[in-house]
Amino acid sequence: MSLKQSLEWRYATKKFDPAKKLSADQLQHLLDTVHLSPSSYGLQQYKILVVEDAAIREQLRDAAYGQAQLTDSSQVIVFAAETEINEAYVKKYIDHIVEVRGIERSAVADFENVILGAIGRMGEDQKIAWAHKQAYIALGIAMAAASEAGIDNCPxxxxxxxxxxEILGLKEKGLTTSxxxxxxxxxxxxxxxxFAKVRKPANELFIHI
Ligand SMILES: Cc1cc2nc3c(=O)[nH]c(=O)nc-3n(C[C@H](O)[C@H](O)[C@H](O)COP(=O)(O)O)c2cc1C
Structure with missing residues (x-):
């Protein structure tokens, strides 16, 4: 199936079959694909939790207005924004670039300063809102990747x-759920x-200039 056909096949699944679990390979393929999601400056300012524990999922279901997908799906993927985007976070990222690309730190000094300048101009709330946006990009990639692999999904x-x-202990990890x-x-x-897909007519969605 093309990606377009996969997205026609997918729908926001309301009722999962609790007996049908994803294979380890299916899950790994999905995570490997989401791993490649782009982000602003490449900072990947979020983390992705894969929740399988039944007792935790019961609690999450209660915190999600009783929505059954929380307990009946194969896994719950939680995208969580980083709440502490600071100099140390950026330094770690730059160190990682230096290591992966085998380059001198001086080659990315300007880039580091640009990022530090950008985050320096943001308030704490703005940085978290920015991190949430990046997490949503990963969500989009995850939905597309799952659908392409024939995995049902509900954002x-x-x-x-x-x-x-609270349930996932995210505050201590410097994270908050997106x-x-x-x-x-x-x-x-x-x-x-x-159900037939309901989307705006193309002439109401796209503006060609
Ligand atoms: C960010 C986001 C949040 C959503 N939240 C919920 C939700 O809490 N529960 C639910 O059943 N569906 C939720 N949906 C599913 C939407 O209602 C659904 O994607 C939309 O109606 C389009 O239908 P389709 O995905 O089946 O094509 C959410 C979708 C998105 C993208």
Whole structure:
């Protein structure tokens, strides 16, 4: 299937089949693909949690207004924004570039200063909002990658982020929940699978200038 066909096949799965788990290879392929998501300056200012623990998922379901996808999907992927984007964070990133590319640190000194200048002009809330945006790019890639691999998925922001942070111990990790993606396989009787896709007509969406 082309990516377009995969996205026609996908829908926001409301009812997962709890008996159908993804294979380890399927999950790994998905994570490897999401790993390649681009981000502003390449900072990847978020982390991605893969939640399988049944007891934790019960708690997450309660914090997500009882939505069944939290417990019935194969895994819950939580995208969490970094809350401490500072000089040390940038230094670690630059060190990593130097190591991966085998270059002198001086070759990326200007780049480091540009990033430090940009984050220096942002308030703490702005930096977190910026990190959330990057996490949503990863969410988009994850939905596309899952769909291409025939993995059903449901993006969700219908949850209490504060409670998610508490359940997952994110504050201590310098993180806060952005958005989640439940993945697995649709239940045969999920009637949402048969609904026609509703999207704005192209002439209302695209503006050609
Ligand atoms: C960021 C985001 C948050 C969403 N939150 C929820 C949610 O909490 N629960 C849910 O069942 N669907 C949720 N959806 C699914 C949307 O309702 C769905 O994608 C939209 O209606 C289009 O339908 P389709 O994905 O089936 O094509 C969310 C979608 C996105 C992109």
């Amino acid at each position: 969700m922001e219908g949850f209490n982020a504060g409670k998610f942070d 958005v989640i993606l439940c993945i697995g396989h649709r239940a045969e009787d999920d009637h949402y699978a048969h």
